[in-house]
Amino acid sequence: MGPDVIPAGIAETDFGPCPAVTEAVHGMLERGDLGYPDWPVEPLAEAFCGRMGSRHGWHPDVAHVRHVCDLIQAFQVVVELACPPGGAVALHVPNYPPFLRSLHATGRRAVGCPLVPADPDRAGGSGGARGWVFDAERLEEAVAKTGASVLLVVNPHNPTGRVLSREELTSLAEIASRHDMVVVSDELHAELLHGSARHVPFASLGDEVAARTVTITSATKSFNLGGLRTAVAHVGDARVRSAWDRLPPEYFGSLNVVGVEATLAAWREGDTWLAATCRHLTAMRDHLVARVEALPGVALRPPEATYLAWLDCRGTGLGDDPARFFLEEARVELVPGSEFGAGGAGHASLNFGTGVRILDEIVDRLAASLAPRQG
Numbered sequence: 001m002g003p004d005v006i007p008a009g010i011a012e013t014d015f016g017p018c019p020a021v022t023e024a025v026h027g028m029l030e031r032g033d034l035g036y037p038d039w040p041v042e043p044l045a046e047a048f049c050g051r052m053g054s055r056h057g058w059h060p061d062v063a064h065v066r067h068v069c070d071l072i073q074a075f076q077v078v079v080e081l082a083c084p085p086g087g088a089v090a091l092h093v094p095n096y097p098p099f100l101r102s103l104h105a106t107g108r109r110a111v112g113c114p115l116v117p118a119d120p121d122r123a124g125g126s127g128g129a130r131g132w133v134f135d136a137e138r139l140e141e142a143v144a145k146t147g148a149s150v151l152l153v154v155n156p157h158n159p160t161g162r163v164l165s166r167e168e169l170t171s172l173a174e175i176a177s178r179h180d181m182v183v184v185s186d187e188l189h190a191e192l193l194h195g196s197a198r199h200v201p202f203a204s205l206g207d208e209v210a211a212r213t214v215t216i217t218s219a220t221k222s223f224n225l226g227g228l229r230t231a232v233a234h235v236g237d238a239r240v241r242s243a244w245d246r247l248p249p250e251y252f253g254s255l256n257v258v259g260v261e262a263t264l265a266a267w268r269e270g271d272t273w274l275a276a277t278c279r280h281l282t283a284m285r286d287h288l289v290a291r292v293e294a295l296p297g298v299a300l301r302p303p304e305a306t307y308l309a310w311l312d313c314r315g316t317g318l319g320d321d322p323a324r325f326f327l328e329e330a331r332v333e334l335v336p337g338s339e340f341g342a343g344g345a346g347h348a349s350l351n352f353g354t355g356v357r358i359l360d361e362i363v364d365r366l367a368a369s370l371a372p373r374q375g
Contacts, residue, residue: 001333004331005327005331005332005333006331006332006333006358006361006362006365007333008332008333008334008350008351008352008354008362009323009333009334009335009349009350009351010335010351011158011221011226011306011307011308011351012224012226012351012353013224013277013281013307013351013353013354014353014354014355014358015224015277015353017223017224017225017262018223018265018266018270018273018274019273020265020266020268020269020270020273021223021225021262021265021266021270023265024261024262024264024265025258025261025262025265027261028257028258028261033257034257034258035257037254037255037257037260042062042065042066042067042232043067043255043260043264044065044067044230044232044255044260044263044264045062045063045065045232046062047263047264047267047268048060048065048217048232048234048267049061049062049065050267051267052201052204055191056199056200056201056204057204058201058203058204060203060210060215060234060236061234061236064234064235064236064241065232065233065234065235066232066233066234066235066241066244066252067230067231067232067233067252067255068216068231068232068233068252069229069230069231069252069253069255069256070229070231071186071188071216071218071220071231072098072099072102073231073252074184074214074216074231074233075099075102075152075184075186075216076102076106077244077247077251077252078150078182078184078214078233078240079102079103079106079108079150079184080106081240081243081244082149082150082182082237082239082240083108083149083150083182084149085106085107085108086107086108086109087108087109087147087148087149087150088108088109088110088111088146088147088148088149088150089103089108089109089110089111089148089149089150089151089152090111090112090113090139090142090143090146090148090150090151090152090181091110091111091112091113091151091152091153091154092112092113092114092115092134092153092154092157093110093112093113093114093115093340093341093342093343093344094115094159094160094337094340094341094342094343094344094347095112095152095154095158095159095340095341096154096158096159096186096340097335097339097340097341099152099154099186100340100341109146110341111142111143111146111148112142112341112342112343113134113135113138113139113142114134114135114138114342114343115132115133115134115157115160115162115343116132116133116134116343117131117132117133117301117312118131118132118133131160131162131301131302131303131304132157132160132162132301134168136168136171136172136175139172139175140175140178140179143175143179143181144179148179148181149180149181149182150181150182150183150184151172151175151176151181151182151183151184152183152184152186153169153172153183153184153185153186153202154186155169155185155186155187155190155199155202156187156189156190156192156193156197156199156303156304156305156306158189158306158308159308159310159335159337159340159344159347159349160301160303160310161302161303161304161305161306161308161309161310162303162304162305163193163197163198163199163304163305164200165200166200166205169200169202169205170205172202173202173205173206173209176209176212177208177209177212180212181212182212182213182214182237182239182240183202183209183212183213183214184213184214184216185201185202185203185213185214185215185216186216186217187199187201187202187215187216187217188216188217188218188220188221189221189222189305189306190217190305191221191222191274191278192221192222192277192278192281192305192306192307193278193304193305194278194281194282194285194302194303194304194305195282195304197304197305199305201215202215203215203234203236210236211236211237211238212236212237213234213236213237214233214234214235214236214237214240215233215234215236216231216232216233216234217231217232218230218231218232218263219262219263219266219267219270221306222266222274222277223262223263223266223270223274225259225262225263225266228256228258228259228262228263229255229256229259230255230256230259230260230262230263281307281352281353283356284307284352284353284354284355284356284359285302285303285307285309285352286302287356287359288300288309288350288352288359288363289302291359291360291363292309292311292363294367295363295366295367295370296315296316296370296373296374297313297314297315297316297317297318297370298311298312298313298315298316298366298370299311299312299315300312307351307352307353308349308350308351308352309349309350309351309352310337310347310349311334311347311348311349311350312346312347313337313346313347313348314346314347316370316373317373318346319346320337320338320345320346321336321337321338321345322334322336322337322346322347322348323335323336323337323348324336325369326348326365326366326369329369330365330366330368330369331365332362332365332366334348334349334350335348335349336348337349350362
């Protein structure tokens with residue numbers, strides 16, 4: 001971006017790696033163990049299933065775990081297998097841009113269910129006063145009208161940081177059951193929770209739900225390992241799993257041996273480091289929320305998870321793309337809200353996965369760029 005720009009967009013943190021990961025990777029280098037792998041079974045299956053059991057009380061079937069190099073790769077495979085060309089995939093909007101781009105590129109239609117700001121004065125309903133809500137009845141009407149065969153659930157949600165409750169997930173599961181949908185559950189940010197937020201794996205809702213759900217996760221976000229290209233998919237839907245296994249192994253590529261070693265070390269030995277990271281991220285979230293209150297025309301509903309803040313800049317008069325203004329005038333790179341699809345215009349995503357000095361510099365720059373507009 002240039003030496004005068006602070007990049008505060010892409011979803012990775014400024015933190016160094018977990019010591020357990022560093023030690024594991026150094027060990028591989030010292031052994032010279034970088035050759036072709038020969039794994040008799042899926043190398044991350046047992047570690048993934050054990051982690052789900054210990055953290056969430058969900059005990060997935062080891063035999064249903066498949067390796068993938070990337071979250072979007074897994075999503076694209078499931079869409080190809082479970083949604084015909086020209087078919088529809090239901091999802092909350094706004095949503096993670098690569099999902100939307102993937103659907104467009106493969107000729108599928110995105111059926112959006114708006115995730116909208118909650119009315120703090122309204123009791124009950126989806127989400128209550130937790131920041132963001134959706135209308136399950138509206139979603140079901142859209143599914144029935146379009147014949148959507150796949151439901152994508154991003155939980156915790158990107159970009160809002162909302163953590164869906166068990167009741168909300170159950171309402172989605174009931175829609176999927178009534179319309180015989182395959183569910184893809186992106187749970188990549190599930191370990192980066194704030195305060196009292198609790199993550200419920202979608203497939204943990206019951207055997208029938210698990211039997212139609214493909215859960216995708218990795219250590220990418222919680223341990224900052226995005227460049228190692230290592231992830232897992234728990235393919236609970238037998239129809240998808242059978243079709244998946246008929247594809248040639250080369251279709252999925254081979255897992256990075258360093259990524260496997262790093263992921264195993266993170267999941268088995270990294271929880272103390274992760275807990276400290278989460279405490280820091282919560283402090284940075286709270287600091288950012290307090291500082292944004294002084295930014296004229298900018299609003300922020302505190303995310304319940306992740307290190308991403310969904311800034312509502314519609315009150316600034318900057319139009320649909322405030323990120324462009326902030327890049328040009330504040331020299332801060334944010335992700336334009338329009339890239340997240342419907343409901344994203346006038347918003348921008350800000351990464352607060354850094355230290356307080358850099359975070360203050362970011363906010364100071366945003367404030368300075370807005371000041372002339374208030375005169």
